[in-house]
Amino acid sequence: MTLLVVENLNKNFGGVVAARNVSFALAAGEILAMIGPNGAGKSTSFNMVGGQLRPDSGRVMLAGQDISGLPPRAICRLGVGRSFQVAQTFLSMSVLENLQMALIAYAGRTRDMLARSSALYRDEALGLLDQLDMAEQAEWPMGALAYGDVKRVELAIALAGAPRLLLMDEPTAGMAPAERAALMRLVAGIARRAGIGVLFTEHDMDAVFAHADRILVLVRGEIIAAGSPEDVRANPEVQRVYLGTSGLRAALRARAAAHG
Amino acid sequence: MSVEFGFLLVQCLSGLASASSLFIIASGLTLVFGVTRIVNFAHGSFYMLGAYMAVTIVPWLLQIERSPTLFFAGVLISACVVGVLGVLMEILLLRRIYKVPELFQLLATFGVVLMVQDAVLHIWGPLDIAGPRAPGLRHGVMILDQRFPAYDLFLIAAGPVVLGLLWLLMHKTRFGILLRAATRDRDMVGALGVNQALLFTGTLFLGAFLAGLGGALQIPRVSASAQMDLSIITEAFVVTVIGGMGSIGGAFLAALLIGQLQAFGVLIFPKITLVLVFLLMALVLVVKPWGLLGRPENAAGLSALPEGIMQPRGFAAAEKLLVLLAVLAAAAVPIFGDTYAIKVATEVLIFALAAFSLNFLVGNGGIVSFGHAAYFGLGAYASGLLVTKLGMPMEPALIAAPLVGGLFAALFGFFIVRLQGIYLAMLTLAFAQIAYAVCFQWVEVTGGDNGIVGVWPSAWAASHSTYHYIVLVAAGLGIFALRHVIYAPFGASLRAARDSAPRAEAIGIDVRAHRWLGFTIAGAAAGLAGGLYAFSKGSIDPTLLGIPLSVDFLAMILLGGMQTVMGPVLGAAAFHSIKDVFMPLTDHWRFLLGASIIALVLIFPRGLGGAYAALRARLSGGAP
Amino acid sequence: MAEAMLEAEGLRAGYGPAEILFGVSLRLARGEVAALMGRNGAGKSTTLKAIMGLITPRAGRVRFAGRDIAGLAAFRIARLGLGYVPEDRRIFTDLTVAENLEVGRRPAEGRDAWTPERLFEVFPNLASMRHRHAAAMSGGEQQMLAIARTLMGNPAAVLLDEPSEGLAPVILELMADAVLRMKREGIAVLLSEQNFDFAAAVADRAYVIEKGEIRYDGSMAALEADPALRAQHLSL
Structure with missing residues (x-):
């Protein structure tokens, strides 16, 4: 079943095109990577799906429902979890409390003034942490965690809302190399088991090629290539973007030689 | 018809004259904010010092010769002296607080306000000092049969002249170009080899100079008095906020707007001109959250730990005993203490509730309110007016207090929670000043400056002891209930929104709605405290809504430690007792208070609660 | 190798x-x-910022012109x-050129x-817009202005963060002419780049950074001559 359909998204910032006719689809259980150089419009497209940005035109359909332009909290309630480029967690709380908070919000009980929040959804929270091998750090304050573990907590928070779709903006940015592979394995495993669709942007090509089912390549706001990792790797256009424009090369060499 | 027109013209001209003065002062404030990102409360003090310097220096110069040259030389010398004081403030204080949370910056500069107030009283005495009039500009000019002071015509010209000179400075000198560059991107200026410290010192000279100039130019119109700092600083805040903080052109535009609004507002709504000004500000901020010509602030660092309540823990067994002992002690005061002790204990309980409700906002919600006294005062006025004007008994009047406090918090909060950071703090201040202005100006109902006396409890509660117990129960329950909410999902949601608004939204929390509800609850609790206070004093007056009381509340939570849940109670007890013991002993209470606030910010920012938590951590073996 | 002017360890x-x-x-x-x-997110900009003192290094040494500079203010x-x-040029957009x-x-x-006159010679495009506000300039013009602004400080070495981006x-x-001109004026340049052709046209040495670690350290000529080496470090 097609979980997410993005149709002709456009976004301009003061005349600068950040997304032009961006269209793609994502099936349940599929992992889709979005790559491209800095300023290619990855975050813009991503944030239009997550509700942080409103598209100038185009549609975002989640399981047949139009979600374009809804605020993030409404999109979250429809089953979309997300992680941010710089991990966003509740720094004043313990790991467990972060998860309890997410579960309280999922249950719609954030205005409850009578219950004691520390007693709510403890077991469910511990269960989620267990899935991510973080049960031992449950009582730790967020400030004491390594950044890789902060990212894992953020993932757990996103999973607390039992999402159908997971949006991850550079999930491995800022992590030590060894932690990156582990996190991506974890995400892929959970997504495949639970049939969650995953859309992620990433700079770490190891992570992209190891786990993505399909890859979108964005340049200057436009999708220039889409397909399986093999197709994308072999695409000459993509090679050019990542290795520099060959046409320019001879000219520059000649000039360098002329200058001695 | 022509008389009518002449009258309107003169009204307009006098609006221009006040706009000029206001601009000169506000331009310094906005300049300092643009470069250093500090909202300097002491800017009003520089204005006041400018006036005092001028009433000292100018008459002395005029003794030599009564010439306009010497008059204006005296004005400029006064402004320069104030500029040097600004340099001192930058080197001694501001340099140490550029990186601390903005609440602490505001409090520290307010500490300077308090110190300067006492210093001025000490040096110049409590009486207002009238300044000399400007030689050559003492006469009136006839404009369409209306008399208009020549000095005001001069002032009308002075504003644009200062604007022009500032423009030249900012565009034609290296210092000015660096200032403009630093206003845009401080760090890049540093990476190009510019020593920011010197630039900041220079900025403070210029800012204080402008404030001093504004004050010195006022001496032919108003006497120098020790109250001129707070009244001007709120107006200057309004101008800079409406214009857009950091924008000199915006300040000029806003000053013109406000000058005309005041000049004509007086004709149409004579009672509520102040209110009009603040309403304009609220309106502008809702439509343009960064002012007319301002720019959005960069988002604060996302990885910094919030300055507020961290993981709230329940009471340990020993602490439960401590709480019980504290309650018993409060209950025992009427048995063992004299009337004075009962009065102090009652007030401590009331302030504890008010401070607790403020920390519910600041510490738990990250919503820095600089006008919390408004809800305290509105609760007090609700109770007081119901009893004295409508003859209601105490009981329903006390119930009305939290309702009115909460109602106004909901009304003001609706606008306030839309903003962030320094603009939010300024808007809380503005709304508090609106409430203050209404109570101050609506004399028929509120009794104006004098307030209303005869707000007495019902007969059964009339004795100090009985009323003490009523307060103990009401404040105790209020604190207990608020504390419960902090531990409940709603309190946790407020902390979540404070820690990371994007994350809170992404898990489905409507951040704005939750902050609004939190603001309303805190306002209701402060209103209850105010109602209790009105009956304990037997009277109400506008100081109950004033900035100094708001700052007292902030000082209480700072002293108690805003990271802790119960700290504000401790802070209120310590602050009020210290104030009560020391205030009668010294003529320089405000100086001491200001110095203490600065010391707290600089060396003890975690307060008593923080010290206790550190001690407890050490005793329990250094667990994280 | 010649005497090191800038050294990070x-x-x-x-x-x-x-x-x-x-x-x-x-x-x-x-x-x-x-x-x-290196690719996006590999740590190129962070390296330059840490050398410049715009972020404080957590560990390691930086020496410039014979002095330890780690921890100094920018x-x-x-x-x-x-x-x-x-990288993002950080032109003061309210100010003129x-x-x-x-x-x-x-x-x-x-x-x-x-x-300014000498710089307008190097960047002729800027000469005609002396009094234009920087906000009204194209990306390329802003990049030229950013370099010219830094040269006004008469530096002995320049850190140049992705000068080719988006141009x-x-x-x-x-x-490329400007970088080579700087070299002829005796200014050492450390530039971060993703555009290999651009880097190859101007640089003598190459470093490849990946996930915050240096993976290649050698001459640009060697990297350019060996497609396998290049593919290993820089391609997908």
Whole structure:
């Protein structure tokens, strides 16, 4: 079943095109990577799906429902979890409390003034942490965690809302190399088991090629290539973007030689 | 018809004259904010010092010769002296607080306000000092049969002249170009080899100079008095906020707007001109959250730990005993203490509730309110007016207090929670000043400056002891209930929104709605405290809504430690007792208070609660 | 190898809890152009910022012109003669071209000082827009202005963060000319780059950084001559 359909998204910032006719689809259980150089419009497209940005035109359909332009909290309630480029967690709380908070919000009980929040959804929270091998750090304050573990907590928070779709903006940015592979394995495993669709942007090509089912390549706001990792790797256009424009090369060499 | 027109013209001209003065002062404030990102409360003090310097220096110069040259030389010398004081403030204080949370910056500069107030009283005495009039500009000019002071015509010209000179400075000198560059991107200026410290010192000279100039130019119109700092600083805040903080052109535009609004507002709504000004500000901020010509602030660092309540823990067994002992002690005061002790204990309980409700906002919600006294005062006025004007008994009047406090918090909060950071703090201040202005100006109902006396409890509660117990129960329950909410999902949601608004939204929390509800609850609790206070004093007056009381509340939570849940109670007890013991002993209470606030910010920012938590951590073996 | 003008050793840095650099070591010889190559997010900009003192290194040493500069304030490092041109250019958009140059002006020590006139020779596009506000300039013009502004400080070495990013091919050629002109003036340049052709056209040495660690350290010629080596480090 097609979980997410993005149709002709456009976004301009003061005349600068950040997304032009961006269209793609994502099936349940599929992992889709979005790559491209800095300023290619990855975050813009991503944030239009997550509700942080409103598209100038185009549609975002989640399981047949139009979600374009809804605020993030409404999109979250429809089953979309997300992680941010710089991990966003509740720094004043313990790991467990972060998860309890997410579960309280999922249950719609954030205005409850009578219950004691520390007693709510403890077991469910511990269960989620267990899935991510973080049960031992449950009582730790967020400030004491390594950044890789902060990212894992953020993932757990996103999973607390039992999402159908997971949006991850550079999930491995800022992590030590060894932690990156582990996190991506974890995400892929959970997504495949639970049939969650995953859309992620990433700079770490190891992570992209190891786990993505399909890859979108964005340049200057436009999708220039889409397909399986093999197709994308072999695409000459993509090679050019990542290795520099060959046409320019001879000219520059000649000039360098002329200058001695 | 022509008389009518002449009258309107003169009204307009006098609006221009006040706009000029206001601009000169506000331009310094906005300049300092643009470069250093500090909202300097002491800017009003520089204005006041400018006036005092001028009433000292100018008459002395005029003794030599009564010439306009010497008059204006005296004005400029006064402004320069104030500029040097600004340099001192930058080197001694501001340099140490550029990186601390903005609440602490505001409090520290307010500490300077308090110190300067006492210093001025000490040096110049409590009486207002009238300044000399400007030689050559003492006469009136006839404009369409209306008399208009020549000095005001001069002032009308002075504003644009200062604007022009500032423009030249900012565009034609290296210092000015660096200032403009630093206003845009401080760090890049540093990476190009510019020593920011010197630039900041220079900025403070210029800012204080402008404030001093504004004050010195006022001496032919108003006497120098020790109250001129707070009244001007709120107006200057309004101008800079409406214009857009950091924008000199915006300040000029806003000053013109406000000058005309005041000049004509007086004709149409004579009672509520102040209110009009603040309403304009609220309106502008809702439509343009960064002012007319301002720019959005960069988002604060996302990885910094919030300055507020961290993981709230329940009471340990020993602490439960401590709480019980504290309650018993409060209950025992009427048995063992004299009337004075009962009065102090009652007030401590009331302030504890008010401070607790403020920390519910600041510490738990990250919503820095600089006008919390408004809800305290509105609760007090609700109770007081119901009893004295409508003859209601105490009981329903006390119930009305939290309702009115909460109602106004909901009304003001609706606008306030839309903003962030320094603009939010300024808007809380503005709304508090609106409430203050209404109570101050609506004399028929509120009794104006004098307030209303005869707000007495019902007969059964009339004795100090009985009323003490009523307060103990009401404040105790209020604190207990608020504390419960902090531990409940709603309190946790407020902390979540404070820690990371994007994350809170992404898990489905409507951040704005939750902050609004939190603001309303805190306002209701402060209103209850105010109602209790009105009956304990037997009277109400506008100081109950004033900035100094708001700052007292902030000082209480700072002293108690805003990271802790119960700290504000401790802070209120310590602050009020210290104030009560020391205030009668010294003529320089405000100086001491200001110095203490600065010391707290600089060396003890975690307060008593923080010290206790550190001690407890050490005793329990250094667990994280 | 010639005397090192700038040398970083075991540099670790990051933002808040995020770690970006895991022990970066590199050197830049007097009068040399070196390129720090790597993909997005590899740590190129962070390396330059950590050297410049815009973020405080958590560990490691940085030496410039014979002095330890790790932990110094950025303005002190700039005054020692190290210039910095940031990735996003950070032009003062409210200021005119001439005013932007004025902000960067610092006295020259023992050499011909750069003047706006000399810089307009290098960047002819700027000459006609002296009094234009920087906000009204194209990306390429802003990049030129950013470099010119840094040169006004008469630096002995310049850190140049992704000068080619987002620029049209004709502007790229001008940019390459500018880097080579800086080299001829005796200014050492450390540039971070993703555009291999651009880097190959101007640089003598190459470093490849990946996940916060240096993976290749050698001559640009060798990297250019060996497609396998290049593919290993830089392609998908």
